[in-house]
Amino acid sequence: MRYIVIGAGAVGGTIGARLFQGGHEVVLVARGAHYEALKRDGLRLITPESSETLDIPAADGPVPTRDDDVLVLATKSQDTIAALAPWPSDLPVVCAQNGVDNERTVLRRFERVYGMCVWLPAQHLEPGVVAAHGHPYSGMLHVGRYPQGVDELAQRIADDLGKRGLVGRATPDVMRWKHGKLLGNLGNAVEALLGRGTGAEIAERARAEARTVLDTAGIAYSTTEEELARRGHNVDIRPIDGVARGGGSSWQSLARGSGSIEADYLNGEIVLLGRLHGVPTPVNEVLRREANRSAAGRRPPGSMSADELLALIEA
Structure with missing residues (x-):
């Protein structure tokens, strides 16, 4: 399974980096100077324990997709519609975003939508660099099928998140969280x-x-x-x-x-x-x-x- 992280800022960059460190295929989608830095130098993930530069594939727009792709949407909520517009609607989408409106908005076009409650203190103020301040884990992420429930994919995503530096939880009432x-x-x-x-x-x-x-x-x-x-x-x-x-x-x-x-x-x-x-x-x-x-x-x-x-x- 490949994770395409749309919006590789503080949250998206950290999630993508940890999934990559856990052995998963990842593509980071970013724009402007941040994309150029990712493409040229890789993503630098700084934590209280370490600083590591990761050579994660990066793109500034849609890439050819596969049947096993999962879109992880980590943009700000006001950018949701534009960020997903170029992507095929048969792919599953995980809304790793603040607020509670994104899942409903995405469900208008995408059939398989997953909510993610993100507890992940991180910041992105410099191109190519993300600082994650959480310890001993960078974040805790609740994942569930929208509007309710846990299916096989939600459980697999939670398991994959938990392989390196994150706590992933499959949660049926994710929208309550x-x-x-x-x-x-x-x-x-x-x-x-x-x-x-x-x-x-x-x-x-x-x-x-x-x-x-x-x-x-x-x-x-x-x-x-x-x-x-x-x-x-x-x-x-x-x-x-x-x-x-x-x-x-x-x-x-x-x-x-x-x-x-x-x-x-x-x-x-x-x-x-x-x-x-x-x-x-x-x-x-x-x-x-x-x-x-x-x-x-x-x-x-x-x-x-x-x-x-x-x-x-x-x-």
């Missing part, structure tokens, strides 16, 4: 707007608002206690010598000046559900709106003060 992860990701916009280590109260207000929405909508989600018990000390965040650790995925989007951010699929998911079920979501709406404004204006992380953000929420 992804909704729990969504709650945690609501703070991504806060971190991006205010900077690391600030805005905890605002993030918790966004999560409390979201829990009300999910409960009203009758959507199940994993709890923080469940997540901590399941993760244990498998993916503790450790420093890496010579690598300054930045923030999460939204923080990195602003740091790279990418021009877009996934807030519409994180905070915006709560706003959407709130509108569908008649629950006000002012905190998440402000976070969604301001994160998009910062991305479009290519403002760096931490460009807003907590007082400014609170004033917008209270207004």
Whole structure:
């Protein structure tokens, strides 16, 4: 079985590298300077224990496919449709992404869709380089068939992930875990707007608002206690010598000046559900709106003060 990783950034690059180290065929799909660096030099994976350059095949677009290919989609949610457009719809797709909308979107065109709940603290700020801060494993990945269940392929993917540097779990209720992860990701916009280590109260207000929405909508989600018990000390965040650790995925989007951010699929998911079920979501709406404004204006992380953000929420 060959894994084609579409979006070889922090998450995709780490997953692809670990699968490759585990003896699997892998192709990394990337763009621009990152693709050029991968093609020329290989992927450099830096962890708390080591730094290794891996000669993984790379492409900047579709490659000839095989019957045993699995597409691992690790782009930001706003890029899902465009990223999958060139690929054959008879291939299975694993959505290794934040948010809970990707699987439903992909299912419109692809019959075999798998959700992946990603716990993987990593960053990609330099072409050709990915730093994975998790220890002793780089990440824990729950995999299940969408919308529910575990089939033979889901189990095989989980087993393959677990061969080197990752914990793979075949999980029938993967979307319940992804909704729990969504709650945690609501703070991504806060971190991006205010900077690391600030805005905890605002993030918790966004999560409390979201829990009300999910409960009203009758959507199940994993709890923080469940997540901590399941993760244990498998993916503790450790420093890496010579690598300054930045923030999460939204923080990195602003740091790279990418021009877009996934807030519409994180905070915006709560706003959407709130509108569908008649629950006000002012905190998440402000976070969604301001994160998009910062991305479009290519403002760096931490460009807003907590007082400014609170004033917008209270207004």
